[in-house]
Amino acid sequence: MTRQRKLSSQTAALLTALLEQPKVWRHGYDLSLDTQLKSGTLYPLLMRLSDRGLLHSKWEPAEAPGRPPRHMYRLTSQGVAYANEQLAALARQSRRGKTAGVRA
Amino acid sequence: MKQTGTLARQFAVRLLNIAVRLLPRSRFEWARAMLAEFHYLENDHRAVLWAAGCCIASIKERASAMLTGNLKISRWVFCLEMILCFVPLSVGWLDSLFGSSGIIRLNSEIIHRYFIDASGSEIVLAMMISAAILGALGPIGLVAAFRLIVLGRPLQSPWLGSVLVGGPLLYGVLTLVSRFANGGSAAIGFNAVDAFDLWSGVLLLSLLPALGAAHMLLIGFGRSAAAVPT
Numbered sequence: 001m002t003r004q005r006k007l008s009s010q011t012a013a014l015l016t017a018l019l020e021q022p023k024v025w026r027h028g029y030d031l032s033l034d035t036q037l038k039s040g041t042l043y044p045l046l047m048r049l050s051d052r053g054l055l056h057s058k059w060e061p062a063e064a065p066g067r068p069p070r071h072m073y074r075l076t077s078q079g080v081a082y083a084n085e086q087l088a089a090l091a092r093q094s095r096r097g098k099t100a101g102v103r104a
Numbered sequence: 105m106k107q108t109g110t111l112a113r114q115f116a117v118r119l120l121n122i123a124v125r126l127l128p129r130s131r132f133e134w135a136r137a138m139l140a141e142f143h144y145l146e147n148d149h150r151a152v153l154w155a156a157g158c159c160i161a162s163i164k165e166r167a168s169a170m171l172t173g174n175l176k177i178s179r180w181v182f183c184l185e186m187i188l189c190f191v192p193l194s195v196g197w198l199d200s201l202f203g204s205s206g207i208i209r210l211n212s213e214i215i216h217r218y219f220i221d222a223s224g225s226e227i228v229l230a231m232m233i234s235a236a237i238l239g240a241l242g243p244i245g246l247v248a249a250f251r252l253i254v255l256g257r258p259l260q261s262p263w264l265g266s267v268l269v270g271g272p273l274l275y276g277v278l279t280l281v282s283r284f285a286n287g288g289s290a291a292i293g294f295n296a297v298d299a300f301d302l303w304s305g306v307l308l309l310s311l312l313p314a315l316g317a318a319h320m321l322l323i324g325f326g327r328s329a330a331a332v333p334t
Contacts (some may be wrong), residue, residue, distance in 0.1 A: 028141045029154075038153065039138065040160030047134055047165065057137075067144065071137030 006093075007086050010037055014045050015083040018055075018075045025060065025072035046073060054079030112148040119155035126162035128169045135162075179253050182323070186249035189316025190242050192308040193272065197239025200232060207236050227282050238275040241268055245313060249320055258324025265324075268317035276310025 007015075013035040018026065026034075032042050049055040056076050059069045075083060120142055124135040138158045145151040201208050210232075219229040245268055251257050259265050283291045283302065290296060294303070 027144075028137060029144060032154075038160075039141075039157030040164070041157070043134060043138060043158065043161040044164045044168075047131065057133075068140040070140055070144070071133075 007090050010035075010041050011045055012087060012090055013037060014042070014049075015075075015087060018073070019080065019083045019087070022075050022080050025058065025074050027060075027070045027072050031073070049075075049079065054082050110148055112152050116142070116148070116151040116155035119152070119159050123155065123158035123162040126159065126166050128165060130169075131165055134165075183249075183253055186246065186253070186316055186320065189312045189319075190245040190249065193239055193242030193313045194246060195242075196235065196309050197242045200235040200239050205232070207232055227285060231278065231282050234275065234278055238271045239309075241271045241317075242313065244268065245317055245320070249316075252320060252324060259321060265317070265321045269314050269321070272310045272313035272317070276306045276314075279306060279310070 014031065014037065017031055017034045028039070028042060028046070031037070031046075032039060035042070037045070046055060046057075050057055050073075054076055055073055056079075057071055057073050060072050061069050120139060123138060127135045138161070142151060142154055142158075145154055200206055215229065219225045244264075248259055248264075248268070252259070259268075279302070280292055287296075292302065293299065296302065
């Protein structure tokens with residue numbers, strides 16, 4: 001049985017960034033800049049997503065000589081479905097919260 | 105990793121080396137990923153922040169591996185723990201079967217002479233039989249533990265898990281109740297003549313096997329449950 005917990009804002013930011021161009025491979029620093037997540041938050045999230053089969057990763061050879069290969073990431077098809085579902089649920093919750101706030 | 109460049113970059117390299125050492129071995133590829141990314145950071149300030157973040161990520165992963173309680177921690181420590189928890193119960197079980205007063209030596213004459221005809225001894229016979237039955241959980245626990253350690257297969261049956269935890273506890277409770285029934289509260293107190301034998305028996309044959317079984321179930325659950333990023 002998997003736990004269903006509310007998506008954290010950091011995971012939501014990462015999923016949003018990865019979902020913007022789901023076919024494009026992104027590297028860690030690029031994702032860090034895009035999401036404003038520090039490496040201490042970003043990498044544990046990437047590891048969890050990868051463990052669950054939601055994230056593909058590959059090593060890409062460096063373009064410039066003397067640089068190491070880079071680890072690149074993009075969502076799997078399962079990851080895209082998961083991200084769409086979770087972000088839609090988050091948006092619904094947010095709308096409900098705003099409506100309740102207006103009524104109150 | 106070689107330390108070159110400014111003082112800040114050298115400090116960042118030191119931090120990264122710590123981060124790589126802290127990450128569990130199963131996360132080696134991620135350590136390489138963090139190191140590789142570091143080489144693309146031109147700004148020293150950002151490099152230090154990146155390396156510090158990598159240290160935090162490594163600490164989180166190390167803590168997560170410890171909290172989920174899986175075999176990544178150390179299967180040798182787990183193996184020793186299981187031996188400590190289940191071997192005394194297994195030895196006790198063998199003694200209750202084949203020992204000098206084991207139930208295998210009982211026959212109708214002995215039962216009549218020492219237990220049925222002697223008033224108040226029926227409870228001792230009941231305890232001997234219950235020890236022979238519940239003590240079987242010792243070797244069963246050992247087999248289940250080694251199956252988990254060697255083959256990585258957790259206990260599938262929830263009722264067997266409950267029996268492994270509940271059985272030894274039941275034996276401990278029965279022991280204390282029978283002592284209380286025979287000798288009152290003084291018989292189970294720490295001032296009783298054989299208090300050490302009684303309480304070491306309860307610890308080794310009841311509490312430790314129950315705790316060991318509970319830990320084994322927890323580890324088995326940790327192996328089968330998927331962690332969800334939140």
